């Protein structure tokens with residue numbers, strides 16, 4: 001990667017990734033885009049353009065004027081919000097990806113696609129979910145992710161486009177809040193623990209999901225996009241996760257730093273049903289073997305860093 005255009009730069013991943021990429025590749029070589037401009041490091045720390053990912057002409061022009069060789073296509077609507085508005089989700093997540101692929105093809109760019117654990121469903125083996133397995137999700141978000149994985153593979157096979165992707169688990173960061181996801185509780189719990197010493201979880205006790213701390217996710221994107229293509233047997237998309245936990249385990253980890261922390265439950269049936277249809281844990285051996293995926297953080301080291309960086313009450 002030399003000249004990179006990022007879509008969805010104001011989102012949870014984009015916020016951290018744009019800054020990470022600018023440190024590695026130089027601020028002038030990372031063009032951040034989003035549907036709106038928000039004051040802050042993303043729009044002020046380097047080139048920024050307003051871009052609706054469904055506007056093919058605008059995206060093609062932006063890639064051409066930036067002389068980009070890579071598109072990191074992050075713009076999308078998360079799982080719970082997608083269930084609330086399936087039409088918006090399909091339009092943004094599917095038509096946005098199609099637009100990005102076509103614009104990237106016209107400009108000879110590589111493209112990164114963030115798939116998700118939502119690409120699996122209830123009939124997928126839930127524990128240590130294999131890289132290649134049943135993918136029959138029951139959400140519109142998951143359906144778009146499976147279709148997106150296939151579409152990216154199609155562009156690689158048909159046009160030789162360098163498409164690569166990972167299936168992100170729940171991502172946890174202190175710098176940017178997620179919005180509208182199912183795994184978001186694992187971010188909110190740290191905020192509330194630091195601010196109030198208590199949290200009410202909308203995800204039920206005993207519900208495991210794969211997770212990863214944001215610095216490991218950012219490192220994974222760069223490693224995958226810089227990997228030797230001859231070593232990639234898979235492309236769209238690789239299982240990646242660093243840990244798997246349920247609410248009681250994250251609470252126990254928080255209590256090592258905040259002993260009086262209390263956890264209560266008020267389960268949201270929509271997000272609980274989504275969580276129960278997703279894997280408990282992932283087999284990431286393909287990502288490790290093919291491009292050296294190696295996350296550094298486990299639950300306790302992530303907890304210490306999260307709480308040290310949270311705004312206090």
Ligand code: AKB
Nearest residue numbers: 078079116181182183
């Ligand atoms: C969500 O919860 O929607 C996302 C995801 C796992 O794709 N964090």
